[in-house]
Amino acid sequence: MKPYRIVIADDHSLIRQGLKSLIRTNSSLAIVAEAGNGVELLECLRQHPPDMVILDITMPQLNGIEAVRKIRQQFPEMAVLILTMHSGSHHFYQAMAAGAHGYLIKDDSDSELLTAIRTIRGGKSYISSQLSPEVTGEVIAGFRDQTKTPFFCLSDRERQVLHLVVRGFSSRAIGEKLRLSPRTIDHHRASLLKKFKMKNTVDLVNHVISSGMLSFDEEP
Numbered sequence: 001m002k003p004y005r006i007v008i009a010d011d012h013s014l015i016r017q018g019l020k021s022l023i024r025t026n027s028s029l030a031i032v033a034e035a036g037n038g039v040e041l042l043e044c045l046r047q048h049p050p051d052m053v054i055l056d057i058t059m060p061q062l063n064g065i066e067a068v069r070k071i072r073q074q075f076p077e078m079a080v081l082i083l084t085m086h087s088g089s090h091h092f093y094q095a096m097a098a099g100a101h102g103y104l105i106k107d108d109s110d111s112e113l114l115t116a117i118r119t120i121r122g123g124k125s126y127i128s129s130q131l132s133p134e135v136t137g138e139v140i141a142g143f144r145d146q147t148k149t150p151f152f153c154l155s156d157r158e159r160q161v162l163h164l165v166v167r168g169f170s171s172r173a174i175g176e177k178l179r180l181s182p183r184t185i186d187h188h189r190a191s192l193l194k195k196f197k198m199k200n201t202v203d204l205v206n207h208v209i210s211s212g213m214l215s216f217d218e219e220p
Helices: 013-023 038-047 064-074 089-098 111-121 137-142 156-166 170-180 184-196 203-211
Strands: 004-009 031-033 052-055 079-084 102-105
Touching: 004 013, 004 038, 004 111, 013 031, 031 038, 031 064, 038 052, 038 064, 052 064, 052 111, 064 079, 064 089, 079 089, 079 111, 089 102, 102 111, 156 170, 156 184, 156 203, 170 184, 184 203
Parallel strands: 004 031, 004 052, 052 079, 079 102
Antiparallel strands: none
16 A cells, blocks of 8 residues: 655654654655745645645644645645644634644644554544543534634634624724714624624624633734
8 A cells, every 4th residue: 555645844853853754663654855834844745745744733834733724725635733732722723713624732642643643644633632521523623614613704804803802892982993973983893793593792802712712912
């Protein structure tokens, strides 16, 4: 059987060496290239197109989430597995929405990495056992289908307003920051409530935070 070709990307050399050593224990897998940042990764994929990319979220020049988006746009048939230190649902949701097929935490077991590769190779998604109790298949599907997730249908201005609403700014304060009238901001608030099908701002903020779309300290 032809080896399953993998490219790994992480800005820490020791992590890359560890991954290569582990993956090479399985004769059906082959490392074809490695990269230390997101820009280098995309170049590697053009030169050595693999079956799967394993990448970190926190990387210089182009972070993992943006890299996933570009990979899915440029290489739609390529599988993507996130391997990161970030165990919070926020990063998970962003990765899955970008198009990742799997999500592992760096302190997961060695055997779980091989299980994840095998699962994704078989056409299914794989989620770290540290996340699976709080994340359902329906949630994953919802974030993958961006047309059904209001956050991805917002205009740039609506996203700016939403970020500031989540951070607790009043309409007047948001207007001052964005150089818009409070009335215009109220219009955007009403539009956000309608798109998210929420009755009030409190429900909207709770929904956005609990779903992991945004965090309180995230900048717009």
